[in-house]
Amino acid sequence: MELRGIQRDIINLSILINSFYHLCQLNYAFSVLAKILKIGYQPDTVTLTTLLKGLCINNEVKKALHFHDDVIAKGFRLDNVSYGTLINGLCKSGETKAALSCLERLKGWWWLSQISLFDAYDLYCEMVVKRIFPDVVTYNTLIYGFCIVGQLEDAIRLFNEMRLKNIVPNVCSFNILIDGLCKEGDVKGGKSVLAVMIKQSVKPDVVTCSSLIDGYFLVKKANKARYIFNAMAQNGVTIDLRSYNIMINGLSKAKMVDEAVILFKEMQFKSMTPDTITYSTLIDGLGKLGRISYVWDLIDEMRATGRSANVITYSSLLNVLCKSGHFDTAIRIFTKIKDKGFEPNMVTYNILVDGLCKNGRLKDAQEIFHDLLIKGYRLDVRLYTVMINGLCREALFDEAYGCTPNAVTYEIIIRALFKNDKNKLQ
Template identity: 25%
Template sequence: MRLKLLKPLLYSFDILQFVRVHLDVGVVKSSSRVIKVGGEPSNMKMSLLRFLNFLSKTHRKPIAAALFTRSLTTYSKQSIERRIFNRNSLPGHETSFGYSSTLHRIIYRSIHEDLTPKHLSVEHYEKNPAETKLEQDAARICTLLSTHSGSHADKLLEDASIKVSPSLVVEVLKRLSNAGVIALSFFTWAEKQKGFKYNTESYNALIEALGKIKQFKLIWSLVNEMKSRKLLNKDTFALISRRHARARKVEEAIEAFERMEEFGFKLETSDFNRLLDTLCKSRHVEKANKVFDKMKKRRFVPDIKSYTILLEGWGKEHNLLRLDEVYLEMKYDGFEPDVVTYGILISAYCKAKKYDAAIELFHEMEAKNCKPTPHVYCTLINGLGSEKRLSEALEFFERFKSCGFTPEAPTYNSLVGAYCWSMRIDDAFQVIDEMRKHSAGPNSRTYDIILHHLIKARRTNEAYFRFQKMSNEPGCEPTVSTYEIIVRMFCNEDRVDLAKQVWDQMKAKGVLPGMHMYSALITSLCHKNKLGEACKYFQEMLDAGIRPPAKMFSNLKQALLDERKNDEALNLARKINKLRGTPLVVRDQK
């Protein structure tokens, strides 16, 4: 009798799934078995589930959603996530569908619209209402600049009637940090507009973008401009030093630090620490240690931060022997470990997979009345979670709360990651529900963690589904790192057409790709023998001033030669040489 009453309701796939979920049981279509997810299924449930599984194989038009409003409200539960196998997903892929407790979304959104092969395309999302006008204008400008160049781009910017302000210029330049040539072009256009005002932040944002494409001659001309406008600060030199270090120009990084005196700044211990930090974070820890030994007590008196920077550097290198040497030297010089030092030591031991030693340090902290910070708890939850010591990670999370801390996004993200390492994705989404409940997220980083683990588990359809949902949630809009995760996923699966669609969506949102994304897409196009398109993206990469990795260029060149396209290969080689040998034009002083 119940089945007869339900039958008119079950022509909508959404309702099929809804009823399955609220029976607390998932159905795997690839076998006749019912896999238990909740409690023991009753005979009634078993019969109903078989019937639902049969109906899900037939394609019928959904009936009006309005018919279900009254009956569905009685089933409302708090935010449920369950996994099923979708008969229309690509072979070999498990798909998970997410349903919030909001019934409107369950009724009106069809599962099939995202994940069936013939509908597997990228949506252009509507603007998030939470976006500020500044962000909207910045996104519009970046979209125009990424799709047009030269005077044509300038004209489009003029026609866009966007009011230029110092804050808008900074926002755009930050978004263009992966495209130094375009960033310079925008800055040159912006400084001619009404409302533009030179400030330190905009210059520094431009220097950051130009540093990524190694335009150091131009950068120093900008430093002279800043000096003449009295806009220079120590942050500018720290930026230049960091970009040199990232480019493996260690001596030039040290020289940039030294040149502060030339421009009228007095060097202090805090500046010395900044140099050490720059070298360590650029994987030049040995050089940083030598600089420390050379300058110690001759030019600077190190403080505890000087030592903790070196400790962190050796910890990231997994070199516990050198870390212990620095630690002993620190204590010999009269510095006792503080909460930051302990945090760095615990992080170092976790990175070296010495989790028991890290836990001992945690207890040592407490014994010395050195209260662990949220960062320390995050480190242990992350580390233990990655080792699949989930129960211990959960214990530290509970301990964190019992100490009076209110969990924020970073702590919750650590917990999400811990569940993901043990492939308890449903539990990870329950944590996300808790984040929403406490207004602590989620954010794009939360979803990046989820996506990484779904892809690692080869649940790529589900990863793509989650990616599509991100833009509809305030604060979770995909970042360039998110787009890179998805583009790489499709490239690795030889679904390059979908990678290109995601790429286009990214560009439409005003997000510009970096070198690694270009490399992944171009390499994938070469494997698919789509050399014309590969060359197009390669040219786009060069136009942005991004130097291609040697291996990627070599692969593209060889692919062209294999197809007897010698002229195209030679042309690309010339362009590379020109990019390497020709700096951007140095600006005239204004």
């Protein structure tokens, strides 16, 4: 960097750490961190989380814990994403107790229905020591905790332990476990828990059905999802807004948008008011199929009903406009939402820059990209790769070399250079 005249600042060094992480070169990443600290710069939370994640992925969880303690001792801050990364790594390596202990630091971020997971775990341990049986609330809290950190085997173990100790699971117990299994794509496991639920005369409710519907869409079984949705009313289960949103989202992603629109109209007929999630999902689904006029109708309807668009809505709209070639409109809306005080996320920027690059609007893409750099935004590798791909399309290889790469980025540059040399030979 220094030999090429690139300024050695915190942004460039942080990007370098991220790149070394993606290239699985953790030793180099930590060397850069040492350089940052030596110069006197302050690494941000994202950089520290990247290093934590790298250690966990390489099964070096003890080093990750030591790094965590060192970071805290030096006065740096970690957030819920940092702890989620560490907890996930600990759980996957079998260090469940250490993972649950880490949740104490998340107190105030993750609150469960009655007591926090950390308090529940302490209470549970104390009860076991004193030979007092925990109640259903304690078990539900712990089962939920294990589910959110992806430790389903422990969640199932606790569920079975609860039943063996003659503590009767309630509808919440079953729903937590069914939802956890379905979110991991284990719908078969979710159905097995449902069978136990019915056998114990616990009536499935709207949460149970919604979890199964979501799970079936996740494993690309739309017909089974539709069957459960249609059976809900027949079995006396009241369909709520969340159920409709799950169905509309699943159908849209399965490119069954016409059915999604029918459900959208059905919920309005039943005097159920669609929310921003409903509109954003449909806008995204219709846009991906090129049905622009329907998208604008939905935008107008949102305005008329007083629904506020969010970043997801605008990202979906920009994606639609870029794919349909309406770049001037996309840039105008992008500017408008920033003027309104909305802060676009990296997904939004990726969509816009990618669309502009792919359609020869490289100057506009570069202006957005450079504006982000000047304002100190932390750009992800995907955005760099998108920009480099656009530069290579125009044979601007020197500019492409100036961007921080990952493995995919190198592949793009090599492929473009090879194609350029091949054209020169012809």
